[in-house]
Amino acid sequence: MDMLLEFPNMVLQNREGTRYDGYITVMNEDFRLCLEYPSDIAKATLSCDWKLKCLLDGCLDVLKQRLLQSKSLPSFLQEMTRIIEKKLEVTKSTKSNKEPIKCGQIISEIESLGWDRLVSVDADFTLLQFLYTDHKGREHILGMKLHPQHPVEPPQCITDLPVPFDPHWTNKSTLEDLYNQFTHSVNSSQLFWDCMEDIDKNTWVLEPDNPNFSAVYRRIAISSSASVQITVDPRQPQLLPSCRFMGADHSVSQLRQNMNSNLYHWDPEGNLLENLQSLLDVTFPTPTTSKKEEFSMECGICYSYKLETELPNEVCNDSRCGQAYHHSCLYEWLRSSGCIQSFNTVFGECPYCSKPITVKMPTT
Ligand SMILES: [Zn+2]
Ligand SMILES: [Zn+2]
Incomplete structure (x- = not known):
């Protein structure tokens, strides 16, 4: 193997033919290199520029070891070229994954959506939160996490909807498209929130502590020894919810008996709370007539x-x-x-x- 043919930019520096300085070219990139290759191979040394040092991070010691075991300078340089090639391939593939999201595009999309609706945004324009106030004055937050390959890949959405939010998305979709689908979902959950708000205001809810908009269950106090946990279908909140009774055996068995005999009177277009009271033949204690401590x-x-x-x-x-x-x-x-x-x-x-x-x- 001829050093001059294989690595023409490595220039011989001394008469003894042991010191080389110059460049090697890998995948159209030049790297500066300085080599001592005396006949006593144990004294061989290798130094390289900062760019190559960074690229070879972690395997420079291995390379120096390979140099001491090499048969000839060209064969060592070929091995080194292959290692640099591999390193370059790895960094290029990770770089393309981390290509920054085009902020200009996002900013103009926020502008057309309205800055007053933007609650928060991070420095990289990858985490955004928008506010929607529905016609009952309830405030809803739509969180978006933009994918590194945005807009080819859809943003990940975080909502407080009681139903899964599965928006339609193409690589031509905008943040406004997403927001509009969100407001549509919010508007179609209004009846559910009306029903739940009615229960929260007019009964003692033992669980959850501070129900959020996505909570579909309520544990309602009936007496000091009994409660019922209802799980409401957010798409059809006026239908009979699933009921689980808790408390002393005699109270629970009475409630079950009432439920079984009144099941057929459930009015699927009526008020959820009123339906529940007729179903169980009880009047739920209310905040106006009782203290929560009586039931907790x-x-x-x-x-x-x-x-x-x-x-x-x-x-x-x-x-x-x-x-x-x-x-x-x-x-x-x-x-x-x-x-x-x-x-x-x-x-x-x-x-x-x-x-x-x-x-x-x-x-x-
Ligand atoms: Zn006892
Ligand atoms: Zn205890």
Whole structure:
């Protein structure tokens, strides 16, 4: 292999023919290189320019090792060329993925959408938040995370809608198109929010604490020993919701019985709250007639209402007692007081009234 033919830009620097200085060209890029290649190969050295050092980051030591083991200078330089080629390919492919989003285009799209609707934007113009106030005065935020290949790939949207937001997007779509689809979805969820707001204002909602627009369930207090958790279909909020009862056995079985006998009277075009009350044959306690503490009964063992996310859902079935406990508190109490265990149920005595009480074993 001829050094001059293979690497014409590496110039011999001394009479002994051991020192080269110059450039090697890889994929149309020049890299400065200086090499000492004496007959005693253990004394060979390699130094390169800053650009090449950065590119070879991490494998320069390996290269120097390869130099000491090389058979000839041209064969070493060929090996080095292949390594540089590979490194260049890797950096080029990652660069094209990180091509910056065209800010000018985004800014003009924000302009046509209206700056007053923009809530926040980050420095790279990749995270944006827009506000929409619906005709009932409820404020909704549409969050967008632009894809690095925007607008070829659609932005990722974050909403507070109770239904999945799955907008139509092509590479010609604009942020305004997305916003308009969002407002359309918000407007079609109005009936759902009306129903939920009615419940939030006129009953004691035990869970969730501060329901957001996407929350489709409510746990409503019925009495100090019973509550119902409803899960509403956001697309058809006036239909019969799924109901789960919680509380003492005698209260719950009465509620189930009422539900079964009144099921056929449900009016699918009527008011959700009124329908629910006729279904269960109850009048929900309201904030105007009662205090929330009457229904958020604390646990008889740990004396708190909320234990992490758990509420006191286990209730003593003796109607004169009716004490509530957290499931985990009662389970631990019964286990430590020498209870009887059968299948997945633990039998023991109520810590308050000493009447028989049972609790299911934790599922984990
Ligand atoms: Zn407890
Ligand atoms: Zn009891």
